[in-house]
Amino acid sequence: TAGITQAPTSQILAAGRSMTLRCTQDMRHNAMYWYRQDLGLGLRLIHYSNTAGTTGKGEVPDGYSVSRANTDDFPLTLASAVPSQTSVYFCASSEGLPTDTQYFGPGTRLTVL
Amino acid sequence: GENVEQHPSTLSVQEGDSAVIKCTYSDSASNYFPWYKQELGKGPQLIIDIRSNVGEKKDQRIAVTLNKTAKHFSLHITETQPEDSAVYFCAAVSGGYQKVTFGIGTKLQVIP
Numbered sequence: 001t002a003g004i005t006q007a008p009t010s011q012i013l014a015a016g017r018s019m020t021l022r023c024t025q026d027m028r029h030n031a032m033y034w035y036r037q038d039l040g041l042g043l044r045l046i047h048y049s050n051t052a053g054t055t056g057k058g059e060v061p062d063g064y065s066v067s068r069a070n071t072d073d074f075p076l077t078l079a080s081a082v083p084s085q086t087s088v089y090f091c092a093s094s095e096g097l098p099t100d101t102q103y104f105g106p107g108t109r110l111t112v113l
Numbered sequence: 114g115e116n117v118e119q120h121p122s123t124l125s126v127q128e129g130d131s132a133v134i135k136c137t138y139s140d141s142a143s144n145y146f147p148w149y150k151q152e153l154g155k156g157p158q159l160i161i162d163i164r165s166n167v168g169e170k171k172d173q174r175i176a177v178t179l180n181k182t183a184k185h186f187s188l189h190i191t192e193t194q195p196e197d198s199a200v201y202f203c204a205a206v207s208g209g210y211q212k213v214t215f216g217i218g219t220k221l222q223v224i225p
Contacts, residue, residue: 004156033213042119042202042217043157059114059214090156098206098213099145099164104156 003027004105006091012111013081021076021108023091029103030096032074033058034066036087037107043090049074050096081112115140117205119216126193127224134219136203137185145206146179146186150199151218157202161188193223 007022025032034046035058045058049068063085065077074093078085089108094100116139126132136146144165149157163170163177163186170177174193179186190197203216 035215040217043204043215045213092156101147101159101162102213104149104158106154106156 003103004091004093006089006105006108008108009106010109010111012113013078015082015112016080019078019081019110021078021089021091021110023074023076023105024072025074025091025093025103026072027093027095027103028071029093030071031094031098031100032068033092033094033102034064034074034076035090035092036060037090038087046076046089081110083112086110086112115143115205115207115212115214117203117214117216119203119219121219122217123220123222125222125224128193128195130193132190132193132197132221132223134188134201134203134221135185136187136205136216137183138205138214139184140205140207140212141181141184143205143207143212146177147204147206148177148188149202149204149215151202152199160201190221193221195223195225197221198223 004025030051033048035043047066049055052071091105092102094102119136147162150160151157174191176189200218202218
């Protein structure tokens with residue numbers, strides 16, 4: 001079982017450009033999450049989806065959008081990247097509740113110049 | 114909203130010694146407290162968790178304690194090994210999907 005895959009592994013992006021970070025899980029989990037990880041700030045929730053077709057805002061949603069067209073995929077889009085969005089992005093999933101174990105992907109390192 | 118504080122930010126121990134990482138939380142509605150281990154270049158992985166109706170939980174060399182009255186919980190690693198070297202995160206969950214709050218992490222180094 002692959003679990004959660006993320007693509008790309010890393011990316012350098014010019015400010016103002018758009019980009020979509022991809023996330024796919026093969027565990028048929030209902031809930032999926034996007035976090036960003038920054039030194040000294042830990043992991044912060046950007047957006048979440050508790051089931052296909054629904055999404056919600058986390059702690060730091062500004063500048064990001066998500067969609068959940070099906071159970072397996074949960075892409076994160078930066079419409080117009082800014083340097084403050086330089087970070088490592090992790091996708092995660094859980095069976096259904098936030099009190100279920102969250103399984104994390106390997107992360108995408110994004111640098112916005 | 115929830116606020117989770119984690120201490121220390123870095124911790125060095127000799128192989129075989131114990132390591133303790135402490136977290137405090139602010140939201141009394143939090144009822145689930147997972148701990149994650151993150152190795153270099155990888156995503157966090159759950160190592161142990163505890164729910165609010167339990168005071169302590171053990172899994173081999175790892176244990177977690179929870180004091181709901183004081184709103185703090187701790188991770189204890191005994192007989193540390195070099196492969197325990199990683200960053201450890203605590204988290205508090207209060208039931209809502211958007212209410213998963215992580216601590217800032219503790220970098221543990223086990224010196225052979």
